[in-house]
Amino acid sequence: MAAALFTRSLFGNRLIRSSLALYQKPRIFTSFFNMEMKRPFYSLPNAVYLLHRSSGFATCAMASSGFGTRSSFSTQSISTNEPVVSVDWLHANLKEPDLKVLDASWYMPDEQRNPLQEYQVAHIPGALFFDVDGISDRATNLPHMLPSEEAFAAAVSALGIENKDGVVVYDGKGIFSAARVWWMFRVFGHERIWVLDGGLPAWRASGFDVESSASGDSILKASAASEAIEKVYQRQAVGLITFETRFQPHLVWTLEQVNQNIENKTHQHIDARSKPRFDGIAPEPRKGIRSGHVPGSKCIPFAQLVAPFIKQFLKSRMQLNSLVKMLDSSQKLLSADELKKRFDQEGISLDSPVITSCGTGVTACILALGLHRLGKPDVTVYDGSWTEWGAHPETPVATSDSSS
8 A cells, every 4th residue: 555655646746746737627729830720620631641651652541532521430440551640640530439649758867858747738639648767667777678568568558548449659759759659569469559750749730739737537547557567566466457468579679689699690780879879989878888889780870860859959969860860850750762761871671680779779669660661560679778788797899999
């Protein structure tokens, strides 16, 4: 009982400082970007581009004929070959009962942004908050590591998600931490998961409404998810499980497997960190971690495609170069043609297995997202990434000098 009360108290303090705002009725605000030309909820043209893919990788789906009408909806009918959906598609289908929307915003510690508080200030109507740090392995000191199957099932069930549901996940940067949650669901066997292309910035730029404050139900669900994780790791009973996991071990690797790959070379290893960190000429942001990279791995930085919203961040940290490679100037995933060019330039073959890594396992999932768009859904992510590898005293480390 004491542990449960402590968990509730801890989560509550993280979630919001003012208890007065917790159970206010959610308020809907019109986006600043479209105040003069507000769109009605279903005022979309007949041709609604449900999934965007260029160059023959997919075709657009058409809405049923008739202005403003809904076709019979099922997330099971949406292709899982395409990893993202557009804001127009989500807007048109937002209230469908078997579609769940998750705000999975997460930020680097030195950004001094609180994703829980930002969720309460503005989120897509009906979205629930997915705590990237909270829904994680509590048996390690590494950040936001993949939780156990039992823990993930308990947390997702507490959020009210079932296996039959389709899930759309977004974040506050465009495409960033949402890709991590997309990967997590896929690791546990849930294929009907998509990232919102452009995230909350694209949603607001399109003039769609956001919800301010959070309903009592959403707060309780978020708190229950955190408490469920804690109970699993304390070997206590949890509530009703509505989500059954099917673990996909080929999508996640351990330090030992990465180490073996140095010799075996079964997988092409792509590092999503910035080039200076990869080369070992820039210090790691976390103390006690060596600089450099896993021997034999490749880096994919493209500073020239930096989107305006992360330019300042890159000046101070140079953290998201590989993210920039995957996104266009509107913070959306590049087209299949453009993505293929990027990987071709780095000598990455789509015919051979790939493993991705980064600092803590977040931006590595963006690389996996881009490769999924290219028809490569089996990309492995090294969960511990450089935070684990660089801190281990016996793992080999290469630098620009040693690898040249």
